[in-house]
Amino acid sequence: MQSVELDISVTADDAILWRDDVLYLLDQRRLPQEERFIRCQDAADTAEAIRAMVVRGAPAIGITAAYGVALAVRQRYAEAPEHWRGRVAQDMQLLARARPTAVNLFWALERCRRELETVAGGDPFPPMLVLAQRLHEQDRAMNRRMGEFGASLIEGPTAVITHCNAGGLATGGHGTALGVIRSAFAQGRITEVFADETRPWLQGARLTAWELVRDGIPVQLMADGAACARMGAGGIGWIIVGSDRIAANGDVANKIGTFSLAVAARHHGVKFMVAAPTSTIDPDTASGADIPIEHRAAEEILNCAGCPVAAAGAGAWNPVFDVTPAQLVDAIVTEKGVILAPDAAKIAHHLSG
Amino acid sequence: MQSVELDISVTADDAILWRDDVLYLLDQRRLPQEERFIRCQDAADTAEAIRAMVVRGAPAIGITAAYGVALAVRQRYAEAPEHWRGRVAQDMQLLARARPTAVNLFWALERCRRELETVAGGDPFPPMLVLAQRLHEQDRAMNRRMGEFGASLIEGPTAVITHCNAGGLATGGHGTALGVIRSAFAQGRITEVFADETRPWLQGARLTAWELVRDGIPVQLMADGAACARMGAGGIGWIIVGSDRIAANGDVANKIGTFSLAVAARHHGVKFMVAAPTSTIDPDTASGADIPIEHRAAEEILNCAGCPVAAAGAGAWNPVFDVTPAQLVDAIVTEKGVILAPDAAKIAHHLSG
Numbered sequence: 001m002q003s004v005e006l007d008i009s010v011t012a013d014d015a016i017l018w019r020d021d022v023l024y025l026l027d028q029r030r031l032p033q034e035e036r037f038i039r040c041q042d043a044a045d046t047a048e049a050i051r052a053m054v055v056r057g058a059p060a061i062g063i064t065a066a067y068g069v070a071l072a073v074r075q076r077y078a079e080a081p082e083h084w085r086g087r088v089a090q091d092m093q094l095l096a097r098a099r100p101t102a103v104n105l106f107w108a109l110e111r112c113r114r115e116l117e118t119v120a121g122g123d124p125f126p127p128m129l130v131l132a133q134r135l136h137e138q139d140r141a142m143n144r145r146m147g148e149f150g151a152s153l154i155e156g157p158t159a160v161i162t163h164c165n166a167g168g169l170a171t172g173g174h175g176t177a178l179g180v181i182r183s184a185f186a187q188g189r190i191t192e193v194f195a196d197e198t199r200p201w202l203q204g205a206r207l208t209a210w211e212l213v214r215d216g217i218p219v220q221l222m223a224d225g226a227a228c229a230r231m232g233a234g235g236i237g238w239i240i241v242g243s244d245r246i247a248a249n250g251d252v253a254n255k256i257g258t259f260s261l262a263v264a265a266r267h268h269g270v271k272f273m274v275a276a277p278t279s280t281i282d283p284d285t286a287s288g289a290d291i292p293i294e295h296r297a298a299e300e301i302l303n304c305a306g307c308p309v310a311a312a313g314a315g316a317w318n319p320v321f322d323v324t325p326a327q328l329v330d331a332i333v334t335e336k337g338v339i340l341a342p343d344a345a346k347i348a349h350h351l352s353g
Numbered sequence: 354m355q356s357v358e359l360d361i362s363v364t365a366d367d368a369i370l371w372r373d374d375v376l377y378l379l380d381q382r383r384l385p386q387e388e389r390f391i392r393c394q395d396a397a398d399t400a401e402a403i404r405a406m407v408v409r410g411a412p413a414i415g416i417t418a419a420y421g422v423a424l425a426v427r428q429r430y431a432e433a434p435e436h437w438r439g440r441v442a443q444d445m446q447l448l449a450r451a452r453p454t455a456v457n458l459f460w461a462l463e464r465c466r467r468e469l470e471t472v473a474g475g476d477p478f479p480p481m482l483v484l485a486q487r488l489h490e491q492d493r494a495m496n497r498r499m500g501e502f503g504a505s506l507i508e509g510p511t512a513v514i515t516h517c518n519a520g521g522l523a524t525g526g527h528g529t530a531l532g533v534i535r536s537a538f539a540q541g542r543i544t545e546v547f548a549d550e551t552r553p554w555l556q557g558a559r560l561t562a563w564e565l566v567r568d569g570i571p572v573q574l575m576a577d578g579a580a581c582a583r584m585g586a587g588g589i590g591w592i593i594v595g596s597d598r599i600a601a602n603g604d605v606a607n608k609i610g611t612f613s614l615a616v617a618a619r620h621h622g623v624k625f626m627v628a629a630p631t632s633t634i635d636p637d638t639a640s641g642a643d644i645p646i647e648h649r650a651a652e653e654i655l656n657c658a659g660c661p662v663a664a665a666g667a668g669a670w671n672p673v674f675d676v677t678p679a680q681l682v683d684a685i686v687t688e689k690g691v692i693l694a695p696d697a698a699k700i701a702h703h704l705s706g
Contacts, residue, residue: 032664163578194670197654199552199576202662205655210664220668221654223552224578225516225610229675232612257578259585263620264613301550301574302558305658309555311385311563315573317547322582 001048002039003027010035012168012175012211015055016063016136018129023067025055028169032210043072043091050098050105057170058244059139059277062104065095066132069112074125084124088116104279108135139172142277142335143179150180150240150275150333156189158237161227163196164255165207166242166275176275177242178211180333185217192218194230198255200300200318224257228264239265243276250326250342251288256319262328271330278334278351288323295319354401355392356380363388365521365528365564368408369416369489371482376420378408381522385563396425396444403451403458410523411597412492412630415457418448419485422465427478437477441469457632461488492525495630495688496532503533503593503628503686509542511590514580516549517608518560519595519628529628530595531564533686538570545571547583551608553653553671577610581617592618596629603679603695604641609672615681624683631687631704641676648672 006024008014017024017037023046024037038054040046046068049055055064072091076084092109099105115131116124154160166177174182184190193212198204205221212219222230230236239261245253252258252274265272285291298316302308310316332339336353339346359377361367370377370390376399377390391407393399399421402408408417425444429437445462452458468484469477507513519530527535537543546565551557558574565572575583583589592614598606605611605627618625638644651669655661663669685692689706692699 033661195667196578197552197662199550199578202657205657205663205667209667213664213666218668220670221663222670223609223654224576225549225552225613226670226672226675228613228616229609229672230670232675256576256582260578260581260613260617263581264616267616267620301576304555304558305660305662307658308386309550309658310558310574311566313566314548314558314562315571317573317575317579317583319579319582322579322585 001045001052001054003036004039005035006037011214013173015060015169016067016172018067018133023064023071025049025064026169027054028056028207029053031206040068040071042075043068043094046071047094047098050095058104059171060169061099062108063132063136063139063172065105065108066112066135068095069109070125070128070132073116073128077124085116111135136172140174143171143174143176144183145335146176146275146277146333147174147179147183149338150273151184151187151189153273153331153333153338154184154189154238156184156237157191158189159192159194159235160190160238160240161194161196161230161236161261162208162239163204163241163258163261164198165203165211167208167211169207169211170242175211176277177240178208180240180273180275181217182215192220194220194222194227194236196224196227196257196261197221198257199224203255227261231264231268231270236270238271238273240273240275243274243280244321245285245291246274246276246281246332247285247287247291248281248283248347249287249344250329250332250339250347251291252324252326252329253288253291253293253321254324256322259322259324262324266328272328273331273333274329275333278336281347281351283348283351288325291323293319293321293323354398354405354407356389357392358388359390364567366526368413368522369420369525371420371486376417376424378402378417379522380407381409381560382406384559393421393424395428396421396447399424400447400451403448411457412524413522414452415461416485416489416492416525418458418461419465419488421448422462423478423481423485426469426481430477438469460632464488489525493527496524496527496529497536498688499529499628499630499686500527500532500536502691503626504537504540504542506626506684506686506691507537507542507591509537509590510544511542512545512547512588513543513591513593514547514549514583514589514614515561515592516557516594516611516614517551518556518564520561520564522560522564528564529630530593531561533593533626533628534570535568545573547573547575547580547589549577549580549610550574551610552577556608580614584617584621584623589623591624591626593626593628596627596633597674598638598644599627599629599634599685600638600640600644601634601636601700602640602697603682603685603692603700604644605677605679605682606641606644606646606674607677609675612675612677615677619681625681626684626686627682628686631689634700634704636701636704641678644676646672646674646676
């Protein structure tokens with residue numbers, strides 16, 4: 001992969017850049033120490049960048065894949081104007097295999113496939129690029145609407161707590177939880193953000209702090225265990241997090257540690273908000289108990305920054321996500337609006353409305 | 354400081370060893386990777402080892418200082434059998450300055466000072482060594498009693514969660530919270546321990562896991578944020594922690610993250626136990642609000658394993674301790690017995706009884 005620096009002042013909205021007819025992906029593995037981009041000229045480059053987690057976050061991966069299809073179409077049409085379709089189909093399989101569990105990736109590729117079916121003749125690249133840019137812009141616009149809906153709930157001015165990274169880096173821009181925070185900060189409703197460092201991967205320290213510093217929003221990192229004491233110290237109006245999947249009854253799967261925040265928030269009378277697009281809500285998952293929870297390697301806990309810290313012989317319990325029961329959620333915010341005190345009926349109505 | 358290996362199978366009960374007429378301190382800074390000892394031949398060696406945190410934990414520091422006085426007395430009496438008292442007084446000042454906020458250090462030195470006053474003539478070393486060994490054995494015996502009292506509360510068999518390191522390493526042996534866990538495991542009441550890694554210093558990963566592995570007690574480490582989800586997954590009967598200070602009303606100061614555990618425990622119907630000697634209870638501190646909370650350098654959060662992880666410009670909120678309100682504590686266990694649902698009246702009665 002070709003790593004380059006770009007002559008721009010980088011923000012979280014630059015995670016996916018189409019520039020000079022190539023795709024630049026901000027290399028999130030190097031943040032915050034270095035702000036470098038991976039240059040993608042074809043589908044192979046793009047698939048490798050997705051696989052290597054240069055880009056992460058379900059919406060960001062989907063948008064990246066769409067640009068990858070545009071790159072594939074341009075290359076294969078130039079190579080063989082009469083026989084590009086078979087080669088592009090192979091490229092799309094390559095992209096689909098890059099992160100096999102990413103639902104947004106398949107969704108984006110399916111959108112591309114349908115678009116390609118409508119291309120009758122001539123150069124298929126311009127309409128594919130338009131589609132990728134439209135998906136990108138739609139995601140950003142959705143996050144801005146979500147941000148406005150979420151911000152309207154925050155009376156403020158208040159400090160808030162967030163967990164992991166549900167930011168511009170994980171989306172087409174603006175972010176989900178961080179989108180609400182950006183919108184509310186711009187309106188003077190949020191004064192300061194306390195960010196959990198989010199062990200074991202430290203996304204809060206590495207990514208969320210970087211995004212907020214770049215945007216000039218005051219941010220203080222803390223150990224995950226400190227959040228409860230921070231709420232007790234006062235001045236925290238809301239906990240604002242994203243979600244990886246929301247069940248039909250409003251139970252919320254999100255990064256490990258979210259459940260702990262929700263329980264502490266209820267104890268302290270702090271409000272708990274989940275910001276996520278409606279595509280995160282899975283009507284086929286009845287409750288949180290039906291959400292499969294990925295457990296990752298013990299080494300993530302037994303090591304720290306690549307060095308072993310724990311005694312040989314110790315095990316580890318390392319789930320990636322936990323499930324916060326709907327009863328502890330004060331509001332789910334989507335691009336369509338707000339669901340207060342979510343339950344199955346309200347969520348079904350929200351999805352159908 | 355002279356670092357040596359000893360030809361023994363090291364456990365947490367070997368943190369402070371008197372052997373061949375010198376003091377060996379297990380170098381806790383190197384655990385769990387290396388099991389090396391610092392050899393102390395005089396008070397200067399001992400003071401430096403305390404200062405450099407070779408040994409940590411209030412009871413362990415107090416006992417170490419008493420051995421340091423014994424070493425001082427032997428050296429100064431050999432140097433000048435008629436004029437050792439002045440030089441020993443200087444050595445004791447050196448020891449007192451090693452960790453200026455450690456209450457147990459001053460308490461142990463005061464015990465030594467009174468013992469020295471009773472020495473009329475002849476070699477003062479034997480009675481001082483006897484005192485140091487008696488303080489050491491008293492602490493161990495106290496922790497064993499505490500362990501029995503704590504274990505009796507646990508119906509079991511059950512898994513438990515602990516936080517930070519309240520183990521043999523921090524005491525004269527057996528430990529406080531880990532003492533309860535050791536006693537209850539020996540009785541078949543505890544099956545397994547889930548240990549919070551305890552950011553930012555990772556005492557759970559570095560020290561608690563090492564102690565339990567050495568004792569053959571099954572231990573699984575987890576990110577601090579995972580404890581709430583672990584309780585939700587079932588099978589956890591008790592949270593068992595130590596304490597740095599207990600207020601007269603039963604509010605408990607302990608390592609940051611303890612409050613979060615207590616709130617989650619109450620949410621899940623899991624019991625919450627604090628194991629600490631009566632010397633931890635401060636009758637002059639009315640409530641947790643009166644306990645000063647030390648905040649440490651932002652770098653502890655902004656860095657990980659010595660490398661910067663957060664964007665320049667991010668701040669950090671880094672209190673060392675938090676205060677768990679007495680209302681969330683099901684039992685305080687001391688060497689004198691058990692205080693269920695602690696409050697000011699029960700604690701006063703416990704201390705006077």
